[in-house]
Amino acid sequence: MSFIRKPLNRRSILRAGALGGAALATPTIFTSRAWSAGYLNEPTGSTVTLGFNVPQTGPYADEGADELRAYQLAVEHLNGEGDGGMLSTFSSKALKGNGILGKKVEFVTGDTQTKSDAARASAKSMIEKDGAIMITGGSSSGVAVAVQALCQEAGVIFMAGLTHSNDTTGKDKRANGFRHFFNSYMSGAALAPVLKNAYGADRKAYHLTADYNWGYTTEQAVKESTEALGWETVETVKTPLAATDFSAYITPVLQSDADVLVLNHYGGNMVNSLTNAVQFGLRDKLVNGKNFEIIVPLYSRLMAKGAGANVKGIFGSTNWHWSLQDEGSKAFVKSFGQKYGFPPSQAAHTTYVQAILYADACERAGTFNPCGVVEALEGFEFDGLGNGKTLYRAEDHQCFKDVLVVKGKENPTSEFDLLEIVEVTPVEQVTYAPDHPQFAGGALGTCNPGA
Amino acid sequence: MDAILLQILNGLDKGSAYALIALGLTLIFGTLGVVNFAHGALFMIGAFCAVTLNRLLSLSFTTIDPERTDFLGNPLKVETPYVETWFGPETGAAIIDWSVPLAILFSIPIMALVGLFMERGLIKYFYKRPHADQILVTFGLAIVLQEIIKYFYGANPIPTPAPDAFSGSFDFGVLLGLDPNLIIYPYWRIVYFLFAAGIISAVFAFLQFTTFGMVVRAGMADRQTVGLLGINIDKRFTFMFALAAVVAGLAGVMYAPINSPNYHMGMDFLVLSFVVVVVGGMGSLPGAVLAGFLLGILESFASMAQVVALLPGINQIIIYLVAIVILLTRPRGLMGRKGVMES
Numbered sequence: 001m002s003f004i005r006k007p008l009n010r011r012s013i014l015r016a017g018a019l020g021g022a023a024l025a026t027p028t029i030f031t032s033r034a035w036s037a038g039y040l041n042e043p044t045g046s047t048v049t050l051g052f053n054v055p056q057t058g059p060y061a062d063e064g065a066d067e068l069r070a071y072q073l074a075v076e077h078l079n080g081e082g083d084g085g086m087l088s089t090f091s092s093k094a095l096k097g098n099g100i101l102g103k104k105v106e107f108v109t110g111d112t113q114t115k116s117d118a119a120r121a122s123a124k125s126m127i128e129k130d131g132a133i134m135i136t137g138g139s140s141s142g143v144a145v146a147v148q149a150l151c152q153e154a155g156v157i158f159m160a161g162l163t164h165s166n167d168t169t170g171k172d173k174r175a176n177g178f179r180h181f182f183n184s185y186m187s188g189a190a191l192a193p194v195l196k197n198a199y200g201a202d203r204k205a206y207h208l209t210a211d212y213n214w215g216y217t218t219e220q221a222v223k224e225s226t227e228a229l230g231w232e233t234v235e236t237v238k239t240p241l242a243a244t245d246f247s248a249y250i251t252p253v254l255q256s257d258a259d260v261l262v263l264n265h266y267g268g269n270m271v272n273s274l275t276n277a278v279q280f281g282l283r284d285k286l287v288n289g290k291n292f293e294i295i296v297p298l299y300s301r302l303m304a305k306g307a308g309a310n311v312k313g314i315f316g317s318t319n320w321h322w323s324l325q326d327e328g329s330k331a332f333v334k335s336f337g338q339k340y341g342f343p344p345s346q347a348a349h350t351t352y353v354q355a356i357l358y359a360d361a362c363e364r365a366g367t368f369n370p371c372g373v374v375e376a377l378e379g380f381e382f383d384g385l386g387n388g389k390t391l392y393r394a395e396d397h398q399c400f401k402d403v404l405v406v407k408g409k410e411n412p413t414s415e416f417d418l419l420e421i422v423e424v425t426p427v428e429q430v431t432y433a434p435d436h437p438q439f440a441g442g443a444l445g446t447c448n449p450g451a
Numbered sequence: 452m453d454a455i456l457l458q459i460l461n462g463l464d465k466g467s468a469y470a471l472i473a474l475g476l477t478l479i480f481g482t483l484g485v486v487n488f489a490h491g492a493l494f495m496i497g498a499f500c501a502v503t504l505n506r507l508l509s510l511s512f513t514t515i516d517p518e519r520t521d522f523l524g525n526p527l528k529v530e531t532p533y534v535e536t537w538f539g540p541e542t543g544a545a546i547i548d549w550s551v552p553l554a555i556l557f558s559i560p561i562m563a564l565v566g567l568f569m570e571r572g573l574i575k576y577f578y579k580r581p582h583a584d585q586i587l588v589t590f591g592l593a594i595v596l597q598e599i600i601k602y603f604y605g606a607n608p609i610p611t612p613a614p615d616a617f618s619g620s621f622d623f624g625v626l627l628g629l630d631p632n633l634i635i636y637p638y639w640r641i642v643y644f645l646f647a648a649g650i651i652s653a654v655f656a657f658l659q660f661t662t663f664g665m666v667v668r669a670g671m672a673d674r675q676t677v678g679l680l681g682i683n684i685d686k687r688f689t690f691m692f693a694l695a696a697v698v699a700g701l702a703g704v705m706y707a708p709i710n711s712p713n714y715h716m717g718m719d720f721l722v723l724s725f726v727v728v729v730v731g732g733m734g735s736l737p738g739a740v741l742a743g744f745l746l747g748i749l750e751s752f753a754s755m756a757q758v759v760a761l762l763p764g765i766n767q768i769i770i771y772l773v774a775i776v777i778l779l780t781r782p783r784g785l786m787g788r789k790g791v792m793e794s
Contacts (some may be wrong), residue, residue, distance in 0.1 A: 059715060061606035109775040144642055237756050240767050244719045245465055246756035247640075248766075254635065271608045272710050279637040279709070281620035286632075308610025323521060337523045416522065425533055 011053035039369045040155040040450025041131045048103040048368065049291060050075070050355070051132030053123050053147060054161065056111040059268050060139040063302055063347045067137050067161055068109065069340055078105045078337075084358060085335035089328040089384035094363035101362055112138055116146035123147045127154050133368050134159060136354050139347060141165030148177035155450015157370050159263035160345045164266075164298050166217040169398035175447040176370055178377055180357065180398045181350045182430070184214070185438050187297045187317040188221030190425035192229050195315060199260065199293055201230035206258035206387050208249055208273060210265050211238040220265040222297050232415040234258040239269070246273040259287040262295045269294060271306035299406055301345050303357040304418040311408030311418060312397035320349040320386055320402045321421055329386040343416050353385045356438035359393075371447040379435040389427070395434035397444065403430050453624065453633050458751040460623070464640040464709070466747025467647030469493075472703035472720055473694035473727040473739035474651060481671045481734040482688040485574055486582050487588040491721025492596040493696050496565060497703025498712035499600055499779075502609050505550040508534055546548035549614045559697055566696025570689050593717065601714040608711035613639040643705050648702060651740055654694070658736070667691055671734070672788045727776050732787025742785055746770050 043049070055064035076082040077126030087095055099105050108130040110122025119138065126132040135151050136159035138144050144163035151158035152174040159181040160168060164187070169179050177361045195203075205226060208435055209215040215238070223233050234256050239249050250273070253261055261282060265273050277283075285292035299316035322333045322343035332352065336344040344352075357377065365372035378394035387401035406419040432439070455467045472494055479487045484630035511530035519527035537545030546553075573592060577585045612618070617638040658664035670684040677684050702710075710716065727746055731738030752758060753769035765772075778784065 014544070057601075057606075059606055068486070124458070235756060237759070242719070242767075244716065247461045248458060248751040251461055252454065252756050255454055255633065268608055268713060268715075271610075275610070275711060276709075278637065281632075281637070284619070302607055306608035306610060307711075308523070308612065308711070310610075317632050334523060343522045384621065413519070413527070414521070 001242055004165060006164070011068045011216045017134060026291075039371075039451075041127065041133045042451075043103055043131075043133060043368060046103055047106045048100055049128065049130055049132050050105060050128035050358075051110060051123065051135040052107055052137050052351075053110040053112050053126065054137040054351075055114045055139050056109070057141075057342055058113045060114045063139045063162065063300070063345065064112070066302070066345045066352040067139070069420040070336065070344060070352035071107065071137070071355055073339060074202065074352045074359075075105045075107055078355070078359050083331075083335050083338070086328050086332050086352070089331050090356065090360070091383040092360050092361050092364070095356070096363075098142075100359045101366070105359070108132060110193065112140075112143050114140050114143060115392065116142050119143040119147050122151050123150055124154070125149075127156055132156065134358055136371075137161040137351055137357070138163060141168055142212065145172045146170050146178075146215075148172065148174050152176045152445070152448055154450040157358060157373050159358050160299075160426050161351050161354070164218070165212055165214040166221065166438050167442075169396045170217075171441035171445050173396050173398075173442055175374060175397075175444045178354070178357075178392065178399075180354050180399045182317075182319045182401075182403050183398065184217040184221040184297070185436070186221075186403050186430040187218065188223075188225035189430045189432075190317050190405050190423075191222065191295070191297060191315065191428075193223035193425075194405045194423055195231075195295065196229045198315065200292070203231045203260050203293075204234045204256075204258045204288070204292075205231055205260040205262050206234050206253050206256055206325050207236040207262045207264055208246070209236060209238050209251075210241055210269050212241055214266065215264045217438065218297050219262075220431060222252060222262055222295075224262065224438075231260070235404065239265070239273070241269065243269065244272055246276040249273070250276050250282070253277075253282065254280065254285070257287070259290050260293045265299060266298055266300075267303060268306070270303050274307045274310050282366050283313075299419060300347065301416065301418055302347075304408060305415060314408045314412050315422065316406055316419075317348055318406050318419065320346045321404055321406060321419060322349075322388060322416070323421060324404075326384075326386060326388065332386060344414040349386055356385065357382075374447040385415070388424075391427075395432070395444075396439065400431050402427050452469050454755065455752075456623070456627075457634050457636075458755060459748055460634070460636050460640075462748025463644050463744065464747075465750060466744035467644050468702055468706055468720060468743075469724055469727045470740045470743025471647050471650060472699055472724040473731060473743050474654060474736060476700040476724055476728050477731070477734060477736050477739040478654075478691050478695040478698075479729070480704055482667060482691045483570075483574070483578065485577065486585050487574070487695075489569065489655070490589075490592040490695070490699055491717030491719075491724065492593040493562065493565065493699035493717070494706070494720055495597060495600065495712070495714065497558055497700030498611075498707045498716060499559055500635050500700060501551050501554040501611050501704075502604065502703045502712055503708040504554040504557045505547065505611055508532065508547045508550050508553075512536075535591055541780060548630065551611060551704065553707055554707075555701060558700045560720065562697045562700030563693045565700075566693035567689065569696070570692040574687075574692070595723070597714045597717065604714065607716060608713040611707040612713045613642075613708035615758035617642060618648065625721045639708050643709065646705050647668075647702070650698060654698060655736065663687065665688075665794060674727070723770060726770050730774050730777050730784055730791040732784030735784065735786040738786030745785075746773065749773055764784030 054067040077085045077087050108126050110126050112119035123135045134157045138161040141163040144160045148158045158177040159232040166184045207219050209219040263273050282292050296316040306312045313387045361373045361376035365376040377392050380392045383389050403425045405423040407422045409420045412418050476490050484516050509532050511532045513528045516529045518535045521527050534546050620635040620637045622635050726740045731742030754766040
């Protein structure tokens with residue numbers, strides 16, 4: 001065997017130089033395979049594996065079960081099964097119902113247990129053992145922040161589930177992480193004007209706040225928003241996350257001069273503190289000549305169900321509600337309702353949307369490479385997924401969309417019909433600058449493809 | 452003054468729950484010598500007896516209302532409880548409304564059976580094993596029981612309200628000549644305290660004034676001698692285990708309206724109840740009750756904003772702090788007997 005080497009001459013050097021220069025000068029956006037360089041867990045066969053990391057045990061197991069239902073539905077729709085759900089109403093038409101980039105979608109699941117270390121362990125296992133190309137899900141900000149950091153280090157995309165703390169896309173934001181769910185700031189900004197209209201500008205608020213990250217950001221957001229409209233904050237008290245009986249925290253409220261109680265609690269904390277507050281007759285109380293009021297900044301239907309009749313008439317905010325009448329919401333509720341027999345929760349909605357958005361971004365980028373997906377999602381504007389026009393802001397990977405202010409329904413017709421929409425707060429009212437003090441610190445950094 | 456009074460009242464109902472659970476724990480420890488970490492699960496099962504009876508009484512048949520539609524646009528399915536058709540709408544609704552008090556009767560046989568099965572089926576095999584083994588097996592049993600409950604009832608809390616007649620609060624402020632609305636206390640929590648006091652008195656009376664109780668007390672003091680007298684003390688101790696299970700179950704039933712039951716509620720109470728037993732004195736029934744109320748009230752005081760502002764985090768450690776101080780000054784607990792857990 002012999003090799004014939006062409007002699008190096010001036011012409012060949014010039015030609016190679018020109019070709020190389022042209023290749024370097026070509027913007028990567030024109031090259032659909034620009035991101036085809038190696039990356040972690042690159043799918044090589046006919047399937048692609050997604051990792052659904054949800055609480056399957058622990059206090060948020062019911063919420064996790066609803067997330068898993070939504071993910072399974074999303075996988076069906078991505079693979080062209082079922083009625084297609086929100087794929088037909090989604091403004092982007094990149095998805096064809098043939099999986100993602102022609103590869104059939106498969107999934108593995110992990111159990112976060114709503115514990116950061118367990119969530120990281122299950123995400124790590126799905127990435128390393130099962131070859132998951134993307135991790136999504138969760139029902140807690142602590143978990144979201146921990147798993148998001150892990151995904152950044154590992155080099156896969158993290159599509160956050162239910163996480164409401166400002167920090168997820170604030171000081172703890174990461175280039176590989178994206179959040180569709182709204183946040184504490186948005187809750188405060190949406191709620192404050194409604195509260196002013198309903199209860200007036202001269203109010204004295206007492207905050208009971210769950211003693212962890214999400215509680216702090218929610219307290220700060222609601223406090224600043226309401227104070228800006230004239231309310232006074234009388235007292236803020238931290239309550240242990242493990243507390244079950246809040247009577248010792250409720251009774252001092254009776255003796256303060258406050259006429260509003262803000263419960264910055266979620267899950268079991270919220271169910272118990274609200275139940276205790278109602279038992280202690282707070283809602284029947286007259287203070288400063290006004291009816292005493294209770295507010296729950298972040299509502300979920302599953303929580304409302306736990307608190308029963310105590311939620312009646314109590315204001316809060318939510319990311320989405322099944323009673324919305326836009327085409328996207330109707331398509332999702334129909335699809336989910338026909339498959340499971342009951343309407344989806346907001347946790348189900350946000351996780352379904354995240355799975356669809358990820359798949360769409362891969363299609364548009366033409367690759368599963370995390371850096372390509374990041375580029376496709378940054379600044380992406382879309383509609384038809386249940387929240388009206390939405391922007392995935394490039395600066396912090398936070399979705400900006402309308403926020404719902406809801407109220408506990410006085411006469412529910414079923415166990416799912418517990419909240420009524422009071423106002424759809426337009427996105428402009430809940431938008432903030434990327435360097436807003438409530439989101440200060442931290443940096444996105446650069447995307448990590450993991451290889 | 453009014454703030455102090457309120458925190459004492461707050462401590463009383465929490466203390467009632469601690470005292471009832473700790474009483475059962477002490478009964479089991481005193482009679483069988485078993486450290487039962489599944490006792491919190493019995494409290495939780497009691498609360499779920501209330502949930503179950505509420506669901507049984509609410510069993511419904513479905514009719515279609517063509518006038519209204521559900522969330523999918525189909526004709527609405529309307530559920531009507533059977534009790535409302537059998538006894539009329541008003542009486543039927545009242546029966547469902549009173550499901551928690553009715554669950555007291557419903558739970559007694561269930562809890563007694565659960566207690567018997569636990570003792571005969573598992574715990575009796577661990578009598579002669581070290582306490583560490585007993586703790587491990589009963590803790591494992593507690594996890595199994597709570598997972599079973601979660602499988603059937605889900606992880607979410609289930610609202611189980613008290614009868615309407617007990618909704619609202621009593622104004623102690625007016626009673627004491629203070630401003631109205633200053634010291635108010637929910638009716639159901641008063642009921643809970645009185646109920647707990649009644650149960651505790653009944654258990655003490657049973658042990659003090661019946662022959663059966665006398666034999667049990669004798670067995671607690673010297674099991675071997677009672678056995679040598681030809682008395683089958685084991686049978687009586689099995690009965691005491693069932694009784695302890697019933698006491699924990701009743702505490703759970705009545706607690707259901709205070710905090711919506713969830714599968715994890717037993718664990719929330721268990722660790723604190725053990726501290727209560729240790730502070731009260733291992734094997735001492737009056738000590739368990741005294742320590743239950745004492746720690747309940749102290750926990751309430753430690754949660755006051757003024758106290759937390761002075762000593763941040765005190766509300767989370769107060770019980771353990773008191774336990775350390777008491778064990779340092781009175782190593783056998785407040786009313787502990789010499790010789791218990793000292794061999």
